[in-house]
Amino acid sequence: MNNKYLISIIGPTAIGKTTLSIKLANYFKTEIISADSRQFFKEMSIGTAAPTKPELEAAKHHFIHHRSVTEDYNVGAFEKEALDCIKNLHQTHEIVIMVGGSGLYVDAVTKGLDYFPEVDKSMREQLNNKLETEGLETLQLQLKKLDLASYNTIALDNPQRVIRALEVCIGSGQPYSSFLNKDKNKRPFTTITIGLDAERSIIYDRINRRVNIMVENGLVEEVKSLLPYQKLNSLNTVGYKEIFNFLNKEWSLDFAISEIQKNSRRFAKRQLTWFKRNTETIWFDYQTPIEDIVSKIKTIIK
Structure with missing residues (x-):
């Protein structure tokens, strides 16, 4: 104790x-x-x-x-x-x-x-480009589809947090939230x-x-x-x-x-x-x- x-x-x-x-x-x-x-x-x-x-x-x-x-x-x-x-x-x-x-x-x-799997750096570049061309809301909706648990808990107005969760979801094929805890x-x-x-x-x-x-x-x-x-x-x-x-x-x-x-x-x-x-x-x-x-x-x- x-x-x-x-x-x-x-x-x-x-x-x-x-x-x-x-x-x-x-x-x-x-x-x-x-x-x-x-x-x-x-x-x-x-x-x-x-x-x-x-x-x-x-x-x-x-x-x-x-x-x-x-x-x-x-x-x-x-x-x-x-x-x-x-x-x-x-x-x-x-x-x-x-x-x-x-x-x-x-x-x-x-x-x-928490520790997450390695993801190809090009994934973040693609998501950053998507942020620039299509806006944050598009990324938020993509995260909602791939990982509702993360969508409901992370700071959705922070593009870096949204992109980080998405790159793990896409790069690993598993929800970002599944690697937590x-x-x-x-x-x-x-x-x-x-x-x-x-x-x-x-x-x-x-x-x-x-x-x-x-x-x-x-x-x-x-x-x-x-x-x-x-x-x-x-x-x-x-x-x-x-x-x-x-x-x-x-x-x-x-x-x-x-x-x-x-x-x-x-x-x-x-x-x-x-x-x-x-x-x-x-x-x-x-x-x-x-x-x-x-x-x-x-x-x-x-």
Whole structure:
């Protein structure tokens, strides 16, 4: 039985994960690992709802703004670095907190990455050409036909994710999802997964209000500073791509904001679909008192 613990806090965007993680870190006198793939980048702060300066000062955080959008950083590199960090922290802390809404990155740390068959590189080139000529929706529909499970869980608005799933489906003749959750590496710690949830209408209202606050806090100016890098994959994400369309005079600002809200709501729905697959998650209403969550965690540890 492992006597070291990782408390993983998950849930849809805007549900209050950061606040809970800081409260738990302070209670257990420990540090926080971020598993939010967008908060890694130092140029992206407002649009990713990264922890504020007071929040960063309230508890020690790792993997916040430690990379540049110009760097090639992926889930495999994060898995290795995060496990090394957790190992070091466990030398002086029985418990480490991890928080983030990026399901793939959370699973990489808690379960290990999946391994896929080699696929001819020409397959990706063909799919990229198809993306250019026929658009993302055509690829999405192709994935839906070949692998409905992946279609229902991956980030469909991310062309790279869709292409990756498709190239495995086509290249191997088997669904991308069939290679998931096989032969994972054991972890030298016990993971306790805490999920925050709320009624769908509450989640959507919180998302809409958060987007408005982002705009008030200077989201447009932040995205404007990133215009030279708008083609980078790290910036092909909700909150940035919509404002790029506004800055490129393709959309009005009001429409861009409404699209951010809509796409964020869709993202939250996909997050919950992904996270609900883990039957061991302990779910709490987002307004649950911290004392009740701490009590449950302590019961499990004992």
